[in-house]
Amino acid sequence: MTDLIAARTRVAPSPTGDPHVGTAFMALFDLAWARKTGGQFVLRIEDTDQARLVVGSEEQIYESLAWLGLQPDEGPHVGGEHGPYRQSERLTTYRPYVEQLIEAGHAYYCWCSSERLAELRKEQERSKASVTGYDRLCHGMTREQRAEMAGFSETPVVRMLIPDDVPLTFDDIVRGEVKAPRPDDQVILKADGFPTYHMAVVVDDHLMGINTVVRGEEWISSTPKHILLYQWLGWDLPKFAHMPLLRNTDKSKISKRKNPAARLMWFKEEGYLPEAVRNFLQLLGYAGDDEQEVKSFEQFVEEFDWAKVNTVGPIFDLQKLDWLNGHYIRSLSPEELADRIIAFEEAHWTPSEAQVEVLHRAVPIIQERLKLLKDALPQLDYLFVSDADLTLDDDSVAALADNAAEVLDAAIEVAESVDFATDAIQAGLKERIVEGMGIKPKFAFAPIRVAISGRRVSPPLFESMEILGRESSLTRLRDLRSRLG
Known part of the structure; x- marks a missing residue:
């Protein structure tokens, strides 16, 4: 692709709370x-709105x-040749460009108080005015002239002077020709000396070479x-790509x-794999492109095409993400999945060497069904507790058939005698209980399962018996047997 111009792109979130999934999407x-x-x-980092900043x-x-x-x-944390990368550290950068716009007649000072602006909006709503927004009361006035009128504020803002012939259409690499509504005289410098988003984003994108x-x-x-602003300041326009908004199942934003x-952060907290979330976001961007749902980021880059972006806001379907996450979990080796589980649980669980070994042995028995x-740990908790600390679910015990004690006696005999490996355990229990006692497999092993795991479903x-070992398995079988009398 030697004909492509090297793109400089950016994402510019505001640190005003937990990062939004839209930041990752962009x-x-x-x-x-x-x-x-x-x-x-x-x-x-766009942090000019200091009142909304959230620590961390x-x-x-x-x-x-x-x-x-x-x-x-x-970026701020990795450096680069176009820093600083926090807007709050670039305040001296913006003012000269604002002054340039004022001198050229493209911007002007506005001393209107917030009270006057609020009343202006109310009046426009009451009268159902066809043209809304700022009424340009301050345009062409000196400070002294404006101070003689009501609704005066000591500290002015600076507004753009939107021309009557402002172009309202532009080319978008996702949407083609786009028409936007006519803007009003936007504030570009606030009373506190901070630029608004609109001024800062243009200046920063230009100076950082964002194309x-x-x-x-x-x-x-x-x-x-x-x-x-680009045209007034004599700068080349970047290309614009306006992505669709992600939507809830009710189609709201x-x-x-x-x-x-x-x-x-919710995805990480819930236990999704990053590769699954990334793949999911790829699918959302290309909603309707069903050539191949599972795709690595490298494949995504190789086949990248703006023409595939669906401009209709994609529905955030977590069932699809769950399916993808299950796929990626199954694609991991058992060793890597165990390591991922340990890393996920690190804030709540510090396993011993023995527990790590148990987890590595146990992962294959849940991997196919794990989403x-x-x-993971809630499914395997019975493998990490001592035999004495295993909790038997009362409802599961109560639901056992009348012949549960007889089944457990037979299971104990098998567990005492067979080679204690999965296949031998299964064959021995099947021969002794299913064939020997004539109990259907669906019911034959229920008491054993409750004894080993404490519950009906595990x-x-x-x-599980092989992982626990003969001694522990026998202890659990005998404990339930004694409970049944």
Whole structure:
């Protein structure tokens, strides 16, 4: 693909809480396009809204992107030639460009108080005005002239002066020609001296060499403002790719308030594998492209095509993710899956060497049915407790057939005599109980399962007995037998 221009892409989240899954969705396509073209992927932290910052959020952004394998080439935590990469550390950068716009007549000071602006909005709503937004009261006025009027604020903001002939259409590499609504005179510098998003994003993208801007479709309406700023400042326009918004099953926009899966860290907390989540996001971007659902990131990059992006917001179907996660779990070696489980549980469980050995032996008996890492230890808990500490589920014991004691007596005899390996245990119990006692397999092993695991439903029984060993298995069989009288 030597004809492709090396893309510099970026993702620019705000550290205002748990990272949103949309950040990873954009980062995935940013990184894929950068890799496809031999370019670079940049992480920028947009923290100019100081009132909304949440301690620890920035670190979570780094952690979650690294967990997904979407590490940037440049960013606050990795450095680079175009830093600083936090907007709060770039405040002196923006002011000269704002002054340039004022001097050229493209921007002006506005001294209107927040009270006056609120009243203006109310009046426009009451009158159902066809044109809404700021009424340009301050345009062309000096500070002294404006101070003589009501609704004056001592500290001004700076607004763009949107021309009557502002272009409202632009080319989008996902959507083709797009038409956006007419913008009003957007604030580009706030009273506290911080730039608004619209000013900062244009300046930063230009100075950082970003030539492909990948972002959500909610920014389509802002694009005419951004294009004006590029043109006024004499800068080349980047290419724009407006991605579809992820949606809940009721087709509403996915949000952290309504859907826990909107939190990027939720996937890690639930026990999803990062490769499964990444694959899931790839499918969401290419919704409707069913050529191959399971695809590595390297394959995704190799076949990357903006034309495949579906502009209809994809439904966040967690059943599909569960299926993918199960697939990736089954594709791991038992040793690697055991290591993943240990890493997942590290905050809550520090296994002994013996427990690690048990887990490695036990993983194969649950691997085929396991969907989430968080479900592994609850399924295998009976293998990690001492025989004396095993809890027998009362309902499971109560549901046993009347011949349970007789079955357990037979099981104890078999366990005392057979070679204690899975196949031999299964063959011995089948011969003694199913064939010898004429009990159907569906019912024959229920008392044994309850004795070994404490419950009616558990991972494979004979494999579990081999892992526990003869002595422990016999102790558990005898304990339940004595309980039955």
